[in-house]
Amino acid sequence: MQNLASVYDPRATEKKIYKFWEENDCFKADAHSEAESFSIVIPPPNVTGILHMGHAIDNTLQDILIRYNRMLGKATLWLPGTDHAGIATQNIVEKNLRNENKTRYDLGHDKFLEIVWEWANARRSDILDQFKQLGVSFDWSRQRFTLDEGCSKSVKEVFVRLYEKGLIYKGAYIVNWCPRCTSAISDIETDYEEEEGHLWEISYPLENEMGAIIIATTRPETMYGDVAVAVHPDDPRYKHLLGKKVVLPLINKSIPIIADDAVERDFGTGALKITPAHDPNDYEIGKRHNLSPVWVIDNEGKMVTDDRVHSDVRGLDRYASREQTIGLLKLHGLLIRAKKHNHNVGHCQRCNTVVEPYLSEQWFVKMKPLVEKPIEAIEKGELIFVPDRWTKIYLDWMHNIRDWCISRQIWWGHQIPAYHCVECGEMIVAIDKPQCCSKCRSLNIQQETDVLDTWFSSALWPFSTMGWPDLDAPDFNKFYPTSVLVTAFDIIFFWVARMVVMGYEFTDQSPFKYVYIHGLIRDKDGKKMSKSFGNVMDPREIIETYGSDALRFTLTSLNTYGGQDIKLSDEKFEYGRNFANKLWNASRFVLMNLEGVDNEPINFNDLTIADRWILSQYNQMLQKVHKSIETFHIGEYAQIMYEFTWNIYCDWYIEIAKTQLSNDKRKINTQRVLKYVLDGILKTLHPVMPHITEEIWQLIPQDKSSVTLMLNKFPMPDESQIDKSVDVQMELVANLISSIRNIRQSLNIQHNQKLDVIIESYDPLEKTAFQASEKYIEILARANSVNISNDLTAETPPQCASAVVGTSKIIVPLGGLIDIDKEIQRQKTKLEKLEKEMKSLENRLNNQKFMSNAPDEIKHQTHIRVKEIKTQIETINDLISSLVG
RNA sequence: GGGCGCUUAGCUCAGUUGGUAGAGCGCUUCGCUUACACCGAAGAUGCCGGGAGUUCGAGUCUCUCAGCGCCCACCA
Numbered sequence: 028m029q030n031l032a033s034v035y036d037p038r039a040t041e042k043k044i045y046k047f048w049e050e051n052d053c054f055k056a057d058a059h060s061e062a063e064s065f066s067i068v069i070p071p072p073n074v075t076g077i078l079h080m081g082h083a084i085d086n087t088l089q090d091i092l093i094r095y096n097r098m099l100g101k102a103t104l105w106l107p108g109t110d111h112a113g114i115a116t117q118n119i120v121e122k123n124l125r126n127e128n129k130t131r132y133d134l135g136h137d138k139f140l141e142i143v144w145e146w147a148n149a150r151r152s153d154i155l156d157q158f159k160q161l162g163v164s165f166d167w168s169r170q171r172f173t174l175d176e177g178c179s180k181s182v183k184e185v186f187v188r189l190y191e192k193g194l195i196y197k198g199a200y201i202v203n204w205c206p207r208c209t210s211a212i213s214d215i216e217t218d219y220e221e222e223e224g225h226l227w228e229i230s231y232p233l234e235n236e237m238g239a240i241i242i243a244t245t246r247p248e249t250m251y252g253d254v255a256v257a258v259h260p261d262d263p264r265y266k267h268l269l270g271k272k273v274v275l276p277l278i279n280k281s282i283p284i285i286a287d288d289a290v291e292r293d294f295g296t297g298a299l300k301i302t303p304a305h306d307p308n309d310y311e312i313g314k315r316h317n318l319s320p321v322w323v324i325d326n327e328g329k330m331v332t333d334d335r336v337h338s339d340v341r342g343l344d345r346y347a348s349r350e351q352t353i354g355l356l357k358l359h360g361l362l363i364r365a366k367k368h369n370h371n372v373g374h375c376q377r378c379n380t381v382v383e384p385y386l387s388e389q390w391f392v393k394m395k396p397l398v399e400k401p402i403e404a405i406e407k408g409e410l411i412f413v414p415d416r417w418t419k420i421y422l423d424w425m426h427n428i429r430d431w432c433i434s435r436q437i438w439w440g441h442q443i444p445a446y447h448c449v450e451c452g453e454m455i456v457a458i459d460k461p462q463c464c465s466k467c468r469s470l471n472i473q474q475e476t477d478v479l480d481t482w483f484s485s486a487l488w489p490f491s492t493m494g495w496p497d498l499d500a501p502d503f504n505k506f507y508p509t510s511v512l513v514t515a516f517d518i519i520f521f522w523v524a525r526m527v528v529m530g531y532e533f534t535d536q537s538p539f540k541y542v543y544i545h546g547l548i549r550d551k552d553g554k555k556m557s558k559s560f561g562n563v564m565d566p567r568e569i570i571e572t573y574g575s576d577a578l579r580f581t582l583t584s585l586n587t588y589g590g591q592d593i594k595l596s597d598e599k600f601e602y603g604r605n606f607a608n609k610l611w612n613a614s615r616f617v618l619m620n621l622e623g624v625d626n627e628p629i630n631f632n633d634l635t636i637a638d639r640w641i642l643s644q645y646n647q648m649l650q651k652v653h654k655s656i657e658t659f660h661i662g663e664y665a666q667i668m669y670e671f672t673w674n675i676y677c678d679w680y681i682e683i684a685k686t687q688l689s690n691d692k693r694k695i696n697t698q699r700v701l702k703y704v705l706d707g708i709l710k711t712l713h714p715v716m717p718h719i720t721e722e723i724w725q726l727i728p729q730d731k732s733s734v735t736l737m738l739n740k741f742p743m744p745d746e747s748q749i750d751k752s753v754d755v756q757m758e759l760v761a762n763l764i765s766s767i768r769n770i771r772q773s774l775n776i777q778h779n780q781k782l783d784v785i786i787e788s789y790d791p792l793e794k795t796a797f798q799a800s801e802k803y804i805e806i807l808a809r810a811n812s813v814n815i816s817n818d819l820t821a822e823t824p825p826q827c828a829s830a831v832v833g834t835s836k837i838i839v840p841l842g843g844l845i846d847i848d849k850e851i852q853r854q855k856t857k858l859e860k861l862e863k864e865m866k867s868l869e870n871r872l873n874n875q876k877f878m879s880n881a882p883d884e885i886k887h888q889t890h891i892r893v894k895e896i897k898t899q900i901e902t903i904n905d906l907i908s909s910l911v912g
Numbered sequence: 913g914g915g916c917g918c919u920u921a922g923c924u925c926a927g928u929u930g931g932u933a934g935a936g937c938g939c940u941u942c943g944c945u946u947a948c949a950c951c952g953a954a955g956a957u958g959c960c961g962g963g964a965g966u967u968c969g970a971g972u973c974u975c976u977c978a979g980c981g982c983c984c985a986c987c988a
Contacts, residue, residue, distance in 0.1 A: 242988085246988085289988095301988095309988080371985095371987095420915085420984090427985085516983090591917080605951090608950045609950080612947040670935085775942085778953095779945095871968080874969090875968085877969070879968080888931085
């Protein structure tokens with residue numbers, strides 16, 4: 028037996044163990060296996076990112092499910108990959124270029140993409156490499172990228188099929204436009220924040236007559252694009268003005284006064300300026316009244332440079348233009364007043380720039396018809412959210428679904444597979460570039476320059492990575508649909524819902540049965556971790572300090588079924604680190620005491636009460652573990668392992684085993700039990716703490732059916748070994764030992780002072796338990812002798828401390844050692860508690876309604892407890908009076 | 913405006929078929945008992961946010977109020 032360090036050093040083992048798994052090809056999935064399949068695709072991290080705590084918990088939970096199911100013998104696939112992260116990636120590369128004073132236009136389309144590819148490729152392997160430190164059992168051979176060949180093929184296929192079904196269309200609509208990214212973004216990529224602003228009231232003079240109409244707006248700079256002033260049709264203030272015209276100030280353009288129901292009479296002045304090109308509501312109103320939109324702001328958020336706008340604002344940024352316009356209005360006495368006004372302003376999720384509602388030609392997915400099956404999926408039980416409360420969020424979104432703007436005016440991404448004929452303008456949507464125009468036969472054909480929203484390819488991830496559209500692809504056949512999707516709630520709309528939509532449309536089933544939603548990782552004050560706050564925690568640093576297993580174990584324990592957000596601080600990882608160390612040392616003890624042990628199984632005919640108890644506890648632990656993992660109570664699984672390993676196996680069984688190991692007759696079988704249970708702990712704990720369990724398991728001398736723990740069978744509970752009466756008995760023994768220790772502590776009895784223990788027991792179950800445990804009591808409670816009697820006449824010695832366990836009386840004669848007053852006080856405190864409990868129990872039993880309504884089992888339990896307390900109270904009273912006497 | 917979550921020991925939080933409250937850390941007191949001081953032993957600590965209701969019985973179910981946090985929608 029080699030000497031093991033007394034403190035576990037994860038740094039020394041984790042890398043070594045991971046390499047060992049890789050060298051033995053342990054992660055590889057077998058698409059041709061006969062076994063039942065279990066598969067997960069990871070939420071592909073953005074190539075722009077680095078590993079953060081969210082990834083750490085997300086992938087730990089997945090790894091637990093994967094490793095558990097792999098050990099159950101299933102054909103298991105965990106597919107890794109990365110996301111090209113369209114706008115995010117392009118933004119970073121453009122920023123780098125800007126440092127060299129260049130723009131993407133300086134480089135041109137192809138050269139720019141070349142640079143992005145280069146950058147993304149470097150980042151791609153880097154980010155996944157970071158995951159290795161977590162110990163993830165990814166099948167690296169199946170690593171994918173949302174922009175790789177296979178994904179591109181799926182994207183084109185999906186696009187064309189949707190287009191042909193009429194579910195993708197192109198048209199001019201108001202979209203959310205980010206002037207910094209110079210691209211459209213989708214509704215859900217727009218985050219609203221309340222901001223302080225003003226409601227400006229501006230006078231629009233009537234044409235050819237005296238008077239004016241006063242409109243209210245938060246965005247005066249858009250007034251140049253006004254095409255009308257709208258009022259409510261029934262508003263008496265304005266009824267007489269309907270059909271008349273006003274002169275748009277500053278540019279002296281004549282526009283009509285129209286009536287529309289959408290106008291709120293109570294808001295502002297009740298008169299609304301209509302700017303169809305730059306406001307979604309105005310666009311709708313404009314459409315109803317056949318008013319042509321006038322663009323006055325360009326794609327970069329600057330005012331146009333021609334006479335559509337006042338000469339003083341041409342080419343100005345929208346905000347500068349606002350200032351300027353206000354100034355001009357003031358100058359002309361047309362600004363009536365400015366009221367402070369808070370309103371919600373949309374921001375680009377990627378760069379936080381205020382988005383511009385912008386009328387432009389975009390591609391959309393018609394969502395309504397696509398969500399029918401995804402909605403039904405819930406009712407049919409084909410899609411299950413865990414925890415359940417996310418179902419409603421998902422359904423609400425599906426029921427209120429709006430069309431999805433999928434085109435982005437950037438270069439990095441899947442170029443839309445649509446082609447237009449330069450000659451005749453014909454649009455052709457096809458997987459491959461057509462030779463010539465299908466209409467005019469012209470050869471002058473150009474592909475759309477827009478690319479797709481990055482989430483479009485993500486939506487196909489579960490099947491695009493498995494070989495679809497080839498329905499015979501082995502992976503697709505074996506591993507699709509996947510078993511479960513594990514993610515945080517922040518991407519339910521972006522990703523989860525859209526995967527379900529695409530899954531049903533193209534494979535006629537949900538891409539996963541379960542969606543397991545966990546909480547978000549926050550800092551110790553509950554704030555979201557973000558680079559700008561400077562409160563991000565780097566998992567790699569935690570791993571360096573505490574170890575990967577400690578990180579995994581801690582995060583898992585903190586994870587609750589309800590998916591509460593997790594507040595983290597560095598110190599919390601001590602929990603996992605300490606536990607790893609405890610496991611290490613318990614194993615060290617066992618390994619040091621295995622000398623002479625054979626590989627024979629436990630002799631079940633020769634077990635002590637403690638042996639039977641640990642086996643009973645062990646198998647109950649297994650039952651709980653299976654149940655908790657299978658029902659996604661994964662935090663509970665970690666806690667069960669902690670409790671069993673530390674508080675049951677270490678605190679009690681190992682301590683008891685020490686007494687058995689020194690008994691030649693008991694030694695061998697005790698070694699077998701120690702080893703058997705340790706082996707079981709290692710296997711059971713492996714999914715959450717893979718490295719340390721593998722490391723220790725390799726050190727255990729035994730016949731090994733596999734070279735690695737991770738490919739072993741996960742232990743199954745053996746109910747025949749569960750013995751509830753042994754559980755009760757050992758609990759009494761443990762209580763007895765604790766009681767004696769309590770006496771020692773509270774009466775200040777020296778540690779090296781051995782005590783005599785007299786047990787007066789009339790209950791056969793209790794008596795057998797104590798008789799079988801004499802040796803344990805001697806060692807663990809430091810007793811000279813243990814006398815068990817049921818001699819009713821046995822007299823309590825004059826000076827003694829005492830306790831009651833179950834219904835048995837424990838007496839510890841102390842001679843001159845005892846402080847009688849202290850002991851009396853100790854007993855009285857106990858008595859008070861018991862009497863309090865007794866009272867409440869008696870109340871219950873005296874309650875007629877309780878007796879007639881409560882189930883028999885509860886009544887029975889109450890009676891038993893009452894009986895027990897009664898005995899205990901009597902005994903304590905006896906003891907007190909003997910002390911006083 | 914609509915919806916969701918949280919409020920339990922000093923701190924961070926568990927507690928899904930309603931049976932009389934738990935963990936980790938911290939705290940107090942012992943202890944180098946050769947697996948472990950990243951440890952062992954013994955302890956203390958809670959009108960489970962307020963109120964009402966259902967029930968023999970509520971941290972757990974219903975209603976209501978309050979505080980904190982989040983999501984969705986949106987008024988120019």
